[in-house]
Amino acid sequence: MNERILNVLEYGKIIEQLTSFAETSLGKEAAQKLKPSSDLEEVISWQHETDEAQQVLRLKGHIPLGGITNIKPHLKRTSIGGVLSAVECLDVATTIYGGKELKKFIQDMEEPELPIIREMTDRIHPLPLLERQIKNCIDDNGVVMDGASDALRSIRSKIHTLESRLRDKMESYTKQQSEKLSDAIVTIRNERYVLPVKQEYRGAIKGIVHDQSSSGATLFIEPQAVVDINNDLQEARVQEKREIDKILAELSDAIEEDRPILSENVEVLAGIDFIFSRAKLGRSMKAAMPSMNAEGRIVMKDARHPLLPPDEVVANDIELGTDFTSIIITGPNTGGKTVTLKLVGLCTLMAQSGLQVPAMDGCEMAVFTNVYADIGDEQSIEQSLSTFSSHMTNIVDILEKVDDTTLVLFDELGAGTDPQEGAALAMAILDEVVEKDARVIATTHYPELKAYGYNKENVTNASVEFNIDTLQPTYRLLIGVPGRSNAFEISRRLGLREHVISSAKERVGVESESVESMIASLDEARREAEADYEKAEEIRQEAEKVYKDLQEQWKKYEEKKDKLYRRAEEKAQQAVEKAKEEAETIVGELRGMKNSAELKEHEWIEARKMLDEANPELVDKKPQQPSERQTSDTKDLDVGDEVRLLSLNQQGVIAEKVSDKEYQVQVGSMKVKAKRKNLEFLKTPKKEKEKPLATVKGRASHVKPELDLRGERYEDALHRLEKYLDDALLAGYPQVSIIHGKGTGALRQGVQALAKRHSKIAAARAGGMKEGGSGVTVLELK
Incomplete structure (x- = not known):
């Protein structure tokens, strides 16, 4: 992308915000280098990275990146044989530890899948031996510890002993000869312990003078008695430094051995911090991941300018590249036209940088090879160009480069010259860009371009809404409706006399007046449509609430019905079990009776079999495993x-x-x-067991609990029904179902009329929802 375009659309401010969310210098460096990509596959991959990081933040709220520093310079020094300081070695150890903790954090997450981030963390190698080696030698403050080597422990023990002897000697001077000292303290000059001696007592304390005060009244003398101890102490300190350098050289060599792994770890950690900084920026903007396309299609619901305060910005719906490829926005100054241009342009750059856009979920953004913009007053004083000339120079450059893979943003196209010529020029420029199938959004004041938007294919009008009552813009973008000038109405409300307004109206051309009338009509129609939509939405929400309530009530009804069925079946089973027990008792008594010999054994078996078959089969309503x-x-x-x-x-x-x-x-x-x-x-239903035979008029026949009369003539159906009722009564059914269908209703009325006059029918009702509804009549028999 052209650097000037990035500046015009204030892309740098987005990068500043992004950099502030990076937790490491590595992530900040990556954020500062971010530029939009025109490769669709790369942009999609970036968006998926950001979305995965967003999922982690949504579930965990954070990611551990503590202790990670930029150790690239350290590794470069070890590669040329340099020795790292203790603090630099500690940076390497803490970076290893930070990478290990990050890897464990991601591995411990069971959900979501996170294929990209997991693949990155799998490339992190903890290097526990190197980390332990460094931390065994250097403490958390970056100081080489006594235990780093036996020689260092011995040297420091010697230093402590010498310092103790030296301190005792010096304290004896401060106690015994305090009157000769400017202050009863021991101080250090040239890394040697000295006493602050008054000038007049110079000869009283033998020793070496290392310094004197600015006034000359105090001399800093090293007593002769401690010179040898000071010499031994200095020698021991030289040995200590030599041993520390040796330890650091060994650690630097160990770091150099693992330099390739450490370099890869650094790259991975920088990438992860960068990805999560993008996700944090999206979360701060309440942004959504856009689906990317190469067809020049932009669809955003409730889109907000990412640089405006959330409590002040007005959300707008923006659509481009579906039914039309160009939008011409008209409306008053300070109404938000330029903000809309920058919103589309900046969100496009953000999306092509792998950043989420501040809009509702489900938004779509296009990947353009280039974004061109002519926005604001870019007049060049050095080139002595007028505003019009400056804009035209920019537009000429755009027209030479534009194609069907570019997005073009024109602010106040054709402004800065004669209105009639400017309008004609603006239409010609738009023709050129539209014919190349580029995506275009242009703002203008020229009324001629309102008609252009209606007559030109793939071009639509839009406007920023203006509230006549408050004389303030609402900043709402209305696609499909051109803006009205509102000059007469605003003037009237501000107190301009009516005859002046009337005179002005007479000077307006008929064509311009008709355009304004058309716009007013469209605006009124839009308002009515919005009111109808809001009313319909309220009704829809109310209907949805009623539907959910009915569903809940129906669910409770079904549960209660199933519970009652179960209870009834259990009671029936208990009654049968009790009857079986009583029957068994009677059978036992009969067996013992004398006349039981007259009964055959197979008759006992048959009777018991019938008793077992009377046991009801309970419906299992348990939920499936x-x-x-x-x-x-x-x-x-x-x-x-x-x-x-x-x-x-x-x-x-x-x-x-x-x-x-x-x-x-x-x-x-x-x-x-x-x-x-x-x-x-x-x-799978079991095969029907043979039911007990019912004797009808001297012969046996099977009787079903339902009778299907559909398709039969009226008289034949009633004759058959009467015969069926006799058989059902003999079979002992408590109720039967008569299937007569819905049809004209004549057969149903005939069945119900017969039921009223039949002496053995206790009641008749229509079938329930699961019984066939009004196409079935259920008869309860006496």
Whole structure:
């Protein structure tokens, strides 16, 4: 990208914010070098990096980067044989420790997957031996410890002994000859212990003079008695320095051996800090990851200028490159036109830099090879160019380079010259750019360009809203509606006399007046549409709330119904068990009776079998275990299997297998085609046991608990119903279902009329939701 464009769009301020979020000098260095990329794959990769870091921050709130420093200069020195200082060696150790902690932090995260960041941290090598070697020699303050070597421990022990002897000698002077001293203290000059002796007592204390005060009243004398001890102490300190240099040289050699690994660690840590600084910037802006494209498509909802205060900025919806490739924005000064230009341009640069953009989730941004902008007063005094000339020079350069992969931003196109010529020139420039299929956003005051936006293909008008009541801009961008001048209305509200306004209106051309009327009509239509939309949205939200309440109530109803069914079945089972026990007792007594010999053994067995079959089969309503659910989702289904249609939450039966992945399901009186993944297997029905035979008019026949009358004539259906009721009464059914369908309703009315006059029918009702609804009548028998 052109450096001038980056300056015009204030990209540098974004980089400043980004740099402030980096925690290490490595990350700050990477942030300061960031530039937008025009490679789509690279930009997408950057965006995924930032998104992964954003996920870590969302879950953990931070990332450990403490102790990591820029050790590149240290490694460069060891590569040429240099010896590092103790503090520099400690920097290497703390960087190794910081990398180890970061790697462990990422590895301990079970979720999310983080493929990019995990791959980066896998390249970090902890080097525990080198870290331990350095920390065994250097403490946290960067001082070589006594235990770094045996020789250093011995030398420092000698130094401590000499210092103790020297201190005792000097203190004897301060106690015994204090009157000869300027101050009863021991001080140091030229790295040797001395006494501050008064000038007049120069000969009283024999020794070497190392210094004197500025007034000459005090001499700093090393007593002769301590000269030898001071000499020994200085020699010991020289030995100490020599031993420390030896230790640091050994550590530097060890660091040099692992220099390739350390260099890679530094690169990885710099990259991770840089990635997380991008994520932190996005979090501070409440930004979202855009999906990137190479088609020049920009779609942002509630987009905000990233450099304006969050509590002051007005969010706007911006769309470019879908139904139109160019936008012409009109409206009053200070209304936000230039801010909109910079918003689009700056968000484009941010997106192409791997930064998230301040907009709602689901935004789209395009990758352009170049972004060109002619914004603001770039007049060059050195070149003695006018404002118009300066802008035109810039525009000429843009027209030579623009193509279908560029974004062009024009601010006040054609301004600075005669209005009529400026408007014509602006339209010609726009024609040139639009024909090259570039993406263009231009602002203007010229009314001629409002009509241009309507007549030109791939071009649309837009405006910044102005509140006539408050005489203030609202900074809202209205795409599809050109801006009105509002000059007459504003003048009227500011007190300009009506006859002056009327005179001005007479001077306005008919064409201009008609354009203003059209804009006013569009503006009114927009306001009405927005009001209708808000009202519809309220109704939608209310309907959604009612729907959720009904769903919750229906769920509670189903749970309560299942609970009651279960309780009833359990009570029925208990009653049967009790009856069986009583029957067993009676059977036992009968066996012992004398006349029991008349009963055959197979009759006893048959009676007991019938008693066992009377035991009700309880419906298992327990939720499926995960393993059971997996089996039910993958099992091949056969005709007759009972299933649950998940999309409707209804039970049904497999009526036909259309293919391996599609079935026809009978749900009540309705047949539905459904995919296998939308079906939950419940059970394969057992083969029906033969029911007890009911004797009807001297012969045995099977009686079902339901009768299907659909498709039969009215008289035949009622005749068959009467016969069926006799059989059902003999079979002992408490209730039966009569399937008559919905149709015209004549057959249903006939069934209900028969039910009213039949002496053995206690009640009749329409079927429930799972019984067939109004297409079934349930009869309760006496």
